Amino acid sequence: MNHSATHTRHQIFSPAIRVFHWLRALSILVLVITGFYISWPFLVAPETNDIQVQSYIRFAHLVFGFVLTAVTLVRMYLFFFSKSDIERRSFKDVINPKSWVTQLKSYMWSGHLHKAGIYGPLQFMTYLAISVVAIFICITGLALYANVYHQGMGGAIWEISNWFIAQMGGLAPVRTWHHYLTWVFIIFTLIHVYMAVWSGIRFKHNSVDSIVSGYDYHKH
Numbered sequence: 001m002n003h004s005a006t007h008t009r010h011q012i013f014s015p016a017i018r019v020f021h022w023l024r025a026l027s028i029l030v031l032v033i034t035g036f037y038i039s040w041p042f043l044v045a046p047e048t049n050d051i052q053v054q055s056y057i058r059f060a061h062l063v064f065g066f067v068l069t070a071v072t073l074v075r076m077y078l079f080f081f082s083k084s085d086i087e088r089r090s091f092k093d094v095i096n097p098k099s100w101v102t103q104l105k106s107y108m109w110s111g112h113l114h115k116a117g118i119y120g121p122l123q124f125m126t127y128l129a130i131s132v133v134a135i136f137i138c139i140t141g142l143a144l145y146a147n148v149y150h151q152g153m154g155g156a157i158w159e160i161s162n163w164f165i166a167q168m169g170g171l172a173p174v175r176t177w178h179h180y181l182t183w184v185f186i187i188f189t190l191i192h193v194y195m196a197v198w199s200g201i202r203f204k205h206n207s208v209d210s211i212v213s214g215y216d217y218h219k220h
């Protein structure tokens, strides 16, 4: 059957946004696994010191840590300056109390969701919050990094990291916060994936596929 007879198709996510979404998803997955391993290195027997498992895992953590830091910065830039304003337009709903009521009602199966941009107000605020957490986990990660590597990039951010560590009350609290925030990503991802699938079913449009293909479909 030709779906163009019954459905209209439009691009909602640019290629850049899709690529960065999946790069972030991959980095977060690797960072959570390697991070928990760094915290509890269960593969190495306590009496040996010639096994490099921990070093390889830390190396992967750092590589993906820098990927996440870079993507977080680029994604912030794209939010403000990308050609399409489909993301920025969503802010209109955030400052409109009516849109909050419409979204919350629609989540309880009452009425439809009319969005100014691409995200509902609650969704926008959730993404804003997770972005702030991403910035914070990157800053705490970079501070932990600078504390171990004193040359190159680590050396370049040494002064500012020291200042940050002092504000946080020492290196131990920085590490603890870095660890706590890991759980925010785990909880966010579970809810995020559930909501992505659920909203496609609830509102009868493309959901998870659109962050792969870029397209959404609507019935005429």
Ligand code: HEM
Pocket: 027, 028, 031, 032, 034, 035, 036, 038, 039, 058, 061, 062, 064, 065, 066, 068, 069, 137, 138, 139, 140, 141, 142, 144, 145, 175, 178, 179, 181, 182, 185
């Ligand atoms: C979603 C993002 C991230 C998650 C979930 C995460 C998770 C973790 C966890 C659970 C630990 C172990 C903390 C502990 O000892 O209890 C850790 C350590 C560490 N992380 Fe991350 N991290 C993330 C991002 C980053 C970033 C962006 C960097 C910076 C490049 C980074 C650098 C480090 C460093 C240097 C350590 C300490 C390694 C060590 O003590 O040997 N992390 N991370």
